[in-house]
Amino acid sequence: LAQEGQFRQRSSSCHCVPTSLSMAVRGLKAVALAACALAVAGKVQLRHSSHKAADSSLHVGSFVTPLESKHQLRVCNAFANSAAMDVFRGAESLTAETPMPYKSCRDFDAPLKSGDKLEFRLGDASSGTFSVADLPNNDAVLLLVIHRHDSVSGAVSFESHVFAALESAQVAVIDTY
Numbered sequence: 001l002a003q004e005g006q007f008r009q010r011s012s013s014c015h016c017v018p019t020s021l022s023m024a025v026r027g028l029k030a031v032a033l034a035a036c037a038l039a040v041a042g043k044v045q046l047r048h049s050s051h052k053a054a055d056s057s058l059h060v061g062s063f064v065t066p067l068e069s070k071h072q073l074r075v076c077n078a079f080a081n082s083a084a085m086d087v088f089r090g091a092e093s094l095t096a097e098t099p100m101p102y103k104s105c106r107d108f109d110a111p112l113k114s115g116d117k118l119e120f121r122l123g124d125a126s127s128g129t130f131s132v133a134d135l136p137n138n139d140a141v142l143l144l145v146i147h148r149h150d151s152v153s154g155a156v157s158f159e160s161h162v163f164a165a166l167e168s169a170q171v172a173v174i175d176t177y
Helices: 019-050
Strands: 002-006 071-078 085-089 104-108 117-122 125-134 140-148 156-164
Touching: 125 140, 125 156
Parallel strands: 002 125, 071 140
Antiparallel strands: 071 104, 085 117, 117 125, 140 156
16 A cells, blocks of 8 residues: 655644744845845856956856755554554665554654655565655654554555644644544
């Protein structure tokens, strides 16, 4: 069973960032953007003035490197079973030391990108695969919960949530019953 998903906020009514903080962040983004624009303009002028008069072309080199977001993966095993769950990203076992028993969560420093597949196994049998479709563009803790699809079959389902990089406490309530 494969399921494609994206890490997202669980509820559209969740307002995790206070309005005043949100406005301050927007103001800081505007200041940072203006500073980058001024720095680029200064570099263009500097590069242009160093060229010989005969060379009328302007070559602008990029000195701005894109920031990479840091994502921490938090997996919770809500799949009721006496056997512990193994988690794989491709061929790499994330739980090589110790599989995850039912009712446990674990943090992994496993950089993810769109298209990655996380496979969940009970023993040698694959229980399900979560395909990463989309990731946030900022630092975040990515929560992925595996649980039973229903009480009759052994099929799995996934729930995902993104915890923003805030200093305040955050809680995600996920009903997997």
